[in-house]
Amino acid sequence: MPETAPTDPPSLDRGLLRLLLTGAVALISLGAFENLAVTTMMPVVAAELDGLRLYALAMGLPLAAHIAATAAAGLWIDARSLRGPLVWGVVLFVAGLVAAGAAQGMALVAVGRGVSGLGTGLLTVTLYAAVGAIVPPAVRPRFFAAFSAAWVVPSLVGPPLAGYVAQFLTWRLVFLGVAPLALASLLLLRPLLSAADDVAASRGRSALRTRLRTTMVPAVAVAAAVAGLQAAGSSSVVLSLAALVAIAAFLPRLLPPGTLVLRRGIASVVATRLLVNGSVIAMESFLPLLLQRERGWDPGPAGIVLTVGAVTWALGSWIQGRMIDPALRHRAAVGGATLVAAGTAVASLVVFEQVPATLAIVGWVFAGLGMGIVFPSMAVLALATTPESRHGEISAALQIADGVGAALALALVGAGFTALLGTGANPYLPGFAAMVVIALVAVLATTRVPNLTRPALPATPGGR
Numbered sequence: 001m002p003e004t005a006p007t008d009p010p011s012l013d014r015g016l017l018r019l020l021l022t023g024a025v026a027l028i029s030l031g032a033f034e035n036l037a038v039t040t041m042m043p044v045v046a047a048e049l050d051g052l053r054l055y056a057l058a059m060g061l062p063l064a065a066h067i068a069a070t071a072a073a074g075l076w077i078d079a080r081s082l083r084g085p086l087v088w089g090v091v092l093f094v095a096g097l098v099a100a101g102a103a104q105g106m107a108l109v110a111v112g113r114g115v116s117g118l119g120t121g122l123l124t125v126t127l128y129a130a131v132g133a134i135v136p137p138a139v140r141p142r143f144f145a146a147f148s149a150a151w152v153v154p155s156l157v158g159p160p161l162a163g164y165v166a167q168f169l170t171w172r173l174v175f176l177g178v179a180p181l182a183l184a185s186l187l188l189l190r191p192l193l194s195a196a197d198d199v200a201a202s203r204g205r206s207a208l209r210t211r212l213r214t215t216m217v218p219a220v221a222v223a224a225a226v227a228g229l230q231a232a233g234s235s236s237v238v239l240s241l242a243a244l245v246a247i248a249a250f251l252p253r254l255l256p257p258g259t260l261v262l263r264r265g266i267a268s269v270v271a272t273r274l275l276v277n278g279s280v281i282a283m284e285s286f287l288p289l290l291l292q293r294e295r296g297w298d299p300g301p302a303g304i305v306l307t308v309g310a311v312t313w314a315l316g317s318w319i320q321g322r323m324i325d326p327a328l329r330h331r332a333a334v335g336g337a338t339l340v341a342a343g344t345a346v347a348s349l350v351v352f353e354q355v356p357a358t359l360a361i362v363g364w365v366f367a368g369l370g371m372g373i374v375f376p377s378m379a380v381l382a383l384a385t386t387p388e389s390r391h392g393e394i395s396a397a398l399q400i401a402d403g404v405g406a407a408l409a410l411a412l413v414g415a416g417f418t419a420l421l422g423t424g425a426n427p428y429l430p431g432f433a434a435m436v437v438i439a440l441v442a443v444l445a446t447t448r449v450p451n452l453t454r455p456a457l458p459a460t461p462g463g464r
Contacts, residue, residue, distance in 0.1 A: 023189040032154035037162030040303035043292040044166040051106020056414020058110040062117025063407040064226040069121025071219035085122040090186040093119030101175030155310030159303030218250040268448035275442035278405030279435040295357040309368030316372020336373030341439035343367025348432035
């Protein structure tokens with residue numbers, strides 16, 4: 001079948017555009033709230049269901065599922081339309097929430113969260129594709145700005161609210177309360193489904209078959225291997241080794257050549273995102289557990305640590321967004337990665353009983369500020385370092401790197417935690433120390449990002 005010629009976005013009146021904006025922001029906000037809220041209340045869930053050994057799996061399985069769903073959504077949209085992944089994204093998100101909220105065991109909580117991860121993966125890609133497909137170019141910047149802003153309120157209120165709900169009511173309400181709101185958001189978008197059906201496939205079958213082989217298969221393989229690694233933890237050396245072999249074989253196919261060895265150029269841009277996101281997400285997942293289980297903090301106050309990090313993350317993003325000079329942005333990115341390393345190092349000190357637990361807040365102030373600077377800077381530098389024809393490919397690589405980095409880091413911390421649980425040794429120390437090392441490697445990676453003041457920019461992945 002010949003390639004389908006690109007078409008202009010279908011014309012929508014202002015009312016439908018406003019409807020798309022409202023519904024999309026609602027869905028993104030709900031996904032953000034669920035993601036951030038669970039981090040705070042999961043220690044309560046693990047304690048009630050006697051599921052500490054599955055803690056890392058429950059935190060990391062949505063990330064593994066998200067990797068596969070992201071790749072699947074792109075193929076689905078190009079082959080069919082926006083309707084299928086939009087509807088099924090909400091259905092899977094809601095089904096996962098209900099399963100987790102009604103679960104009587106930690107394994108079912110993990111499975112439910114994994115199903116929700118599939119849903120959010122489909123939704124994220126579909127909503128962004130919807131903007132490109134049916135929103136006029138002049139209006140698109142406002143939509144993307146709103147999508148980013150949709151994370152702000154959940155970042156501020158999600159962790160402490162979920163903590164206090166879990167503390168004074170029940171953690172199940174956090175899952176079950178979000179589900180009907182997501183369904184209501186889908187119903188709000190019903191008038192747009194006919195417009196979604198009008199979006200024709202943009203690629204021929206041969207192109208889709210090529211993408212299936214080059215993107216979908218490796219993405220599913222990596223997602224399955226990461227999930228297997230998280231499930232195995234320290235209990236099965238054979239399964240863990242098999243998962244690592246599969247990741248080593250398939251992950252390089254999804255990232256620019258040289259990413260895993262910090263090759264100078266776009267590879268180091270992607271590697272920086274993988275490393276900083278991994279270290280911060282893993283620490284962020286286990287800090288509330290440590291504060292509640294070892295230091296006696298209630299869930300609500302423990303969630304405030306994450307809120308403080310979210311505030312400084314927003315501040316860092318605001319600062320980097322006002323940088324125009326590329327050379328300044330590159331130096332700021334190195335500084336941001338350094339702040340992340342310093343923040344994780346300071347926060348990790350709370351594994352020692354002699355250190356005041358409030359030091360976790362201090363560390364997360366710096367880690368959040370550093371992430372706000374380095375995380376979006378890497379996206380800007382990635383697009384500035386590659387030709388426009390490869391922007392979609394590089395944007396996908398950044399998203400995959402974010403998910404893989406977080407999922408692998410959670411598996412690493414979780415393996416150390418479960419291996420030492422009940423032995424009398426400090427179960428947090430190995431994982432937290434590893435995250436500090438990973439954050440330091442991220443600083444090295446940022447120094448190998450192209451300096452945009454040089455006369456010649458590498459236009460191919462891994463260019464020196």
